[in-house]
Amino acid sequence: MRELRVETEHPYIVHIGRGAVGLLGQHYRDLLAAADQVVVIADSRVAELHLPQLFEALADFQPKVFRVPAGEEAKSAETFMDCHSFLLTENCSRNTVILAFGGGAVGDLAGFVASTFMRGVPFVQVPTTILAHDSAVGGKTAINHPLGKNMIGTFYQPHAVVYDADFLQTLPENEIRSGMAEVIKHAFISNEGWLDELLAYEDLSKMFGQGLEGHLEKGIAVKSAIVEEDEFEGGVRKFLNFGHTLGHAIEAHLGYGKLTHGEAVVLGMAYALELSESPQLPRFLNWAKANRYPLMLLLDMPFDELLPYMKKDKKSTAAALNFVLLEAVGQPFMETITEQRAQAAYGKLRKTIKEMI
Numbered sequence: 001m002r003e004l005r006v007e008t009e010h011p012y013i014v015h016i017g018r019g020a021v022g023l024l025g026q027h028y029r030d031l032l033a034a035a036d037q038v039v040v041i042a043d044s045r046v047a048e049l050h051l052p053q054l055f056e057a058l059a060d061f062q063p064k065v066f067r068v069p070a071g072e073e074a075k076s077a078e079t080f081m082d083c084h085s086f087l088l089t090e091n092c093s094r095n096t097v098i099l100a101f102g103g104g105a106v107g108d109l110a111g112f113v114a115s116t117f118m119r120g121v122p123f124v125q126v127p128t129t130i131l132a133h134d135s136a137v138g139g140k141t142a143i144n145h146p147l148g149k150n151m152i153g154t155f156y157q158p159h160a161v162v163y164d165a166d167f168l169q170t171l172p173e174n175e176i177r178s179g180m181a182e183v184i185k186h187a188f189i190s191n192e193g194w195l196d197e198l199l200a201y202e203d204l205s206k207m208f209g210q211g212l213e214g215h216l217e218k219g220i221a222v223k224s225a226i227v228e229e230d231e232f233e234g235g236v237r238k239f240l241n242f243g244h245t246l247g248h249a250i251e252a253h254l255g256y257g258k259l260t261h262g263e264a265v266v267l268g269m270a271y272a273l274e275l276s277e278s279p280q281l282p283r284f285l286n287w288a289k290a291n292r293y294p295l296m297l298l299l300d301m302p303f304d305e306l307l308p309y310m311k312k313d314k315k316s317t318a319a320a321l322n323f324v325l326l327e328a329v330g331q332p333f334m335e336t337i338t339e340q341r342a343q344a345a346y347g348k349l350r351k352t353i354k355e356m357i
């Protein structure tokens with residue numbers, strides 16, 4: 001079992017390893033025993049698969065469970081209100097502790113609920129996806145708006161993150177792909193040697209038992225170092241958004257949940273590499289093709305339909321599109337891009353993809 005400390009305004013520990021959840025009741029006994037209620041907000045699919053393990057760990061604290069729709073549907077205004085209704089109906093108070101049980105969708109939702117219920121109650125992230133090495137750390141919480149991804153949310157750090165690698169065993173193939181996209185993102189913005197190692201995988205499912213946990217720890221280390229430097233995204237935290245300007249636009253354009261977050265971010269990273277005129281683009285596209293990321297989807301999405309979403313991106317201003325680009329691997333920077341340049345790069349990338357498929 002490993003412990004990584006995140007030194008934000010309210011510091012906390014990420015416990016990572018197989019069986020980590022078994023230690024939840026011991027590590028956080030004081031917090032849980034002092035709460036008048038312990039409420040688990042659980043992804044319904046994850047609850048079906050893994051709730052008994054969590055219940056065992058929380059046996060002394062009589063948790064109540066609120067199941068929310070699996071995946072991105074959890075990040076709707078309706079589900080957000082349903083969570084608050086549950087908490088109020090169960091007579092929860094400021095002395096309630098919330099646990100988020102599931103992937104990034106439930107983590108973002110439950111964090112937002114925790115940050116707003118009676119203006120804030122403590123919450124613990126119990127992530128169950130590869131992608132959640134990213135989402136459970138750093139304190140961004142959110143739900144979606146039809147006009148833009150994660151548009152309604154807060155910065156609110158968890159009290160702890162308990163990341164049990166045993167849960168990852170039941171992930172379907174597309175969720176392994178999705179999660180590894182954020183691992184690759186962390187490598188692109190930090191370390192070429194690590195990127196080389198990751199791009200050597202032609203079948204990501206082979207990572208189980210072959211260093212997956214080590215890669216997740218590295219990702220968490222990259223993320224937490226950036227968050228520690230710039231918790232509220234005044235500057236360098238924007239680099240964690242590499243690939244997300246187009247990625248989020250695609251998710252909103254297609255309808256949330258039609259494509260996984262990580263798959264959309266892979267398309268967005270390819271586009272950011274094109275805009276950066278990066279020599280990494282060909283091998284990144286080859287890796288993405290080998291691992292069956294849906295590159296060809298770009299061919300069905302006209303630039304004009306994505307542009308309005310990119311203009312509303314949180315890094316953009318009223319006047320300009322601002323992208324995270326790469327000078328080189330490990331050297332991200334922000335650049336203002338004109339619409340013409342954005343459109344030309346999009347066309348060029350589509351042509352490259354069409355030729356390689």
Ligand SMILES: NC(=O)c1ccc[n+]([C@@H]2O[C@H](COP(=O)([O-])OP(=O)(O)OC[C@H]3O[C@@H](n4cnc5c(N)ncnc54)[C@H](O)[C@@H]3O)[C@@H](O)[C@H]2O)c1
Binds near residue numbers: 138
């Ligand atoms: N807050 C942040 O910093 C941050 C960072 C990255 C992504 N995100 C957000 O995270 C979300 C994506 O998270 P995600 O990829 O974890 O997706 P997710 O939470 O939607 O989960 C993906 C799917 O996998 C299922 N699932 C979860 N754990 C499982 C398991 N152990 N076994 C089998 N099935 C399981 C879920 O039911 C769901 O259908 C997006 O909304 C994205 O915007 C947030």
Ligand SMILES: O=C(O)C(=O)C[C@@H](O)[C@H](O)[C@H](O)COP(=O)(O)O
Binds near residue numbers: 237244
């Ligand atoms: O933690 C961050 O900062 C990130 O940008 C991590 C991203 O992977 C994540 O998808 C995040 O939710 C995007 O944030 P947003 O501010 O663009 O909604």
Ligand SMILES: [Zn+2]
Binds near residue numbers: 244261265
């Ligand atoms: Zn992301």
